[in-house]
Amino acid sequence: MTAHGTHGRRPTLEEVAARAGVGRGTVSRVINGSPRVSEQTRAAVEEAVAELGYVPNTAARALAANRSDSIAVIVPEAESRFFSEPYFSGMVGGVGLALADTNLQLLLTFARGEREQDRLTAYLAAHRVDGVLLISVHADDPLADRLLQLDIPTVISGPRSADEPLPSVDTDNYEGARSAVAHLVSRGRRSIALIAGPQNVYGAERRTAGYVDQLAADGIAYDEKLVAYADFTEEMGRRRMAELLERAPGLDAVFACSDLMASGARQVLREAGRRIPQDVSLVGFDDSVIARHMEPGLTSVRQPTRDMGRAMAELLLDEIADAAAGKRSSVRRGTPRHLVLPTELVVRGSS
């Protein structure tokens, strides 16, 4: 490694070629790892590259090859949850990790209002990103369909329905919920309330299904008075908990579909004089930092956000490779790949 002239103009491929005494094409081949280069020549070129501190210009490469070596991660900034929920940062971190071993860039993009569709489409067109990672899409998010239609390799972070056409990575929401309920039952609880997430979010719906099925499996009758629907936020957790307490004062356990809602529920329970876990067991979902720091510690269904991010990136790389290999849309779409990562119940003092 030699000093590459402090700053100023960086060497070009052509200069490397001149230095190594070969043609431009050959240097290009070496840079891109083509096998059609003799050992000698390769060594000579590599030496020239090192001596000159040559680094290929991304823009030139993107222009000539018509690929950008970058992927866009689109986060719904509108909900501004990126700032409060570790879910997003975990995901993004995982993606970054997976990409570090690649030469792909991570373009982070915040999708503001639903109306930003056009802006985003233009953005993707302008950058000709090789792929897109869409985090947290609602069942009615139009962006996902747009991407599908544009035929840009895309992976989303939670299928929008059971027959999601786009490849996806998700946690096993259904089993996660079952494990939570099973755990509560094993603790002797029989009157288990559910604070569910928005049912237009597929993952939230799966959790509800898991709750229902596990109750049945344990021979406990489903009681709709014990079920309330919220939107994952703390405030709604409070409201629904208060309502549940009114409707079903005899409940002895609560399964909230997010830690945030569990936190809201806890406050209401406490104000109502119910002790946790003596009077009421509480279980959350996410195993976020909140769960670890709540008092008592919140039993929660852990989502491996970091692994999810990593998995998304890896799946996307496959998609991009497939697309490049010429398996065009119609063929590829035959079998979208859906990855489901297992959850893990982290038991703490609240149950």
Place this chain on the structure above:
Amino acid sequence: MTAHGTHGRRPTLEEVAARAGVGRGTVSRVINGSPRVSEQTRAAVEEAVAELGYVPNTAARALAANRSDSIAVIVPEAESRFFSEPYFSGMVGGVGLALADTNLQLLLTFARGEREQDRLTAYLAAHRVDGVLLISVHADDPLADRLLQLDIPTVISGPRSADEPLPSVDTDNYEGARSAVAHLVSRGRRSIALIAGPQNVYGAERRTAGYVDQLAADGIAYDEKLVAYADFTEEMGRRRMAELLERAPGLDAVFACSDLMASGARQVLREAGRRIPQDVSLVGFDDSVIARHMEPGLTSVRQPTRDMGRAMAELLLDEIADAAAGKRSSVRRGTPRHLVLPTELVVRGSS
């Protein structure tokens, strides 16, 4: 807005020119908002752009203009705190917010081990980013100096020393610490322990200074037995708290320089049978999600991470503009700009 041919090749500048019946140069001028275009022509071009759904190709533009319209945000992934501390996600979110109004892209980069220096430098060279945002640099981080020397517009998120040569954005660590101590004193506490951050981090050092000075201002003698140094982590918070309790069993308050350390301290205090806040008042720093969900709520010095991110982006834009305006290095370096954002003490049950 018209359908831009479902997918396939996107229109080029030249096609827009042909359609509008003008030359390439003129379209370029319109796209880039040059004033040297007549109203008529401008309108004609804009219509052609809309009809064709033209979006300029970023790569081509970057190549021709030798600027990338993108900035890199470098986060020290090594510490993997990105995943656990809201500090980072808040920052990044703020940056994203500020950039949304620009046409600049956000390249998110994780700086792994200290040895990644070369990789990163190559990365920046390859992408010819217009600027760099460096989050959380240690006093001895070599990357910052490298950037300075490379003459790439850079803003860092916390000066490394009192005479930081790079522009920076920071919270008022000193005043934040003072407000925390003043608050504890106002609660009648006189034996206030400090769990300080690593003193090679300038911001942490400033907090220590604030602690010292405020004690003096309140006429309380400094007692080194009440001061312990840690590294911002929960585990170290635990360890140091245990040591403090041994060295100074009579302490009646603790100021921890991060919420995470405060959380660790709380556990130890509780195990030692000290009640919070009756026996010992506890104050943290960051006002992260942890503070809000601790039991009792943790009084904490709030850092406006989101605003900091936004401020960093804005400062960087200025830097880039200055650099482009030809005020070269030597001149620019005369007065690096340092922005210091105020903190706010959020009082909760722990004090």
Place this chain on the structure above:
DNA sequence: ATCACTTATGGGAGCGCTCCCACCCTACTT
């Protein structure tokens, strides 16, 4: 009417790569 400016516009010359075709040379075939 002439000259000197100013303003609007067209288009050539790259930016630094990749792609691909032509070419050379050696190594086998028949």
Place this chain on the structure above:
DNA sequence: AAGTAGGGTGGGAGCGCTCCCATAAGTGAT
């Protein structure tokens, strides 16, 4: 001996822009 593959290599032709110079047209002063 001539013929046929190939591997290895050089370099032309772009990719889609921006920059800038040349040119055309318009404006007011002489």
